[in-house]
Amino acid sequence: xxxxxxxxxxxKPDLGNxxxxxxxxxxxxxxxxxxxxxGYKEDWGIKNLKFSIKKYxxxxxxFIRFISDPYFPKKLDNFLKFNSDCLRFLIIKSENELEEPxxxxxxxx
Amino acid sequence: xxxxxxxxxxxxLKVDYKNTQILKKFSNDNNKIIPQRVTNVSRSIHTKITxxxxxxxxxxLI
Numbered sequence: 246x247x248x249x250x251x252x253x254x255x256x257k258p259d260l261g262n263x264x265x266x267x268x269x270x271x272x273x274x275x276x277x278x279x280x281x282x283x284g285y286k287e288d289w290g291i292k293n294l295k296f297s298i299k300k301y302x303x304x305x306x307x308f309i310r311f312i313s314d315p316y317f318p319k320k321l322d323n324f325l326k327f328n329s330d331c332l333r334f335l336i337i338k339s340e341n342e343l344e345e346p347x348x349x350x351x352x353x354x
Numbered sequence: 355x356x357x358x359x360x361x362x363x364x365x366x367l368k369v370d371y372k373n374t375q376i377l378k379k380f381s382n383d384n385n386k387i388i389p390q391r392v393t394n395v396s397r398s399i400h401t402k403i404t405x406x407x408x409x410x411x412x413x414x415l416i
Contacts, residue, residue: 253372253413294414304414335413340370347372 247312249284251339252321255304255332258291268330272309275324281317284343285310287350298332308347310339356394366399371409374416381407381416 256268276283289306298304318336325334341347359379369376380388380403387407390400410416 255413292415295411295416296414298414306413333413335371335409337409348370348375349372352374 247314249310249312249339249341249343250318250336251308251310251341252318252325252334252336254307254309254325254334255294255298256307257301257330257332258303258305260305260330264330268328269307271328275321276311279313279317279320281311281313283309283311285345287347289347289349289352301332304332306349308349310341310343312343357388357392359393366395369399369402369406371406371413371415373406374410377403377407377410377416385411385416 256265260268273283287308289308291303291305294302294304322334322336325331361376361379365376371377380393382388387404390397393400395403407416
């Protein structure tokens with residue numbers, strides 16, 4: 246049985262280009278290890294947070310939608326929990342279609 | 355007093371934690387969720403809205 250899931254991550258805004266590349270490659274590597282294909286990816290850019298998280302007032306938002314079995318989101322949760330560059334994340338079952346764009350992509354700040 | 359939100363049925367079905375413009379209409383100036391008796395939407399949609407607002411708050415979007 247497979248479902249569509251989506252995850253939104255808040256990443257530290259002050260990462261350098263190399264660190265951002267490392268982070269995205271490590272996340273993609275984790276998906277490949279578990280034989281899960283990323284269906285849709287979005288970068289919402291750096292946004293002002295409404296309240297500070299771990300002393301950061303800004304955050305870089307990343308959004309991923311994927312199809313997987315119900316056991317993978319728990320593994321992803323464990324992976325992101327121990328990632329020091331990820332400030333906060335949310336994994337939920339998606340009600341949208343796999344490649345549907347989100348309303349946040351056109352929004353500024 | 356009932357509140358007029360000027361939203362269509364399609365807008366209400368699209369309610370999601372990412373759609374912050376719609377969610378803002380369901381919270382007051384102090385960021386509190388407006389009760390169902392004021393907004394006059396159905397129970398199923400209101401539960402969806404409250405869950406979405408709480409998710410958006412967790413991600414610091416609203």
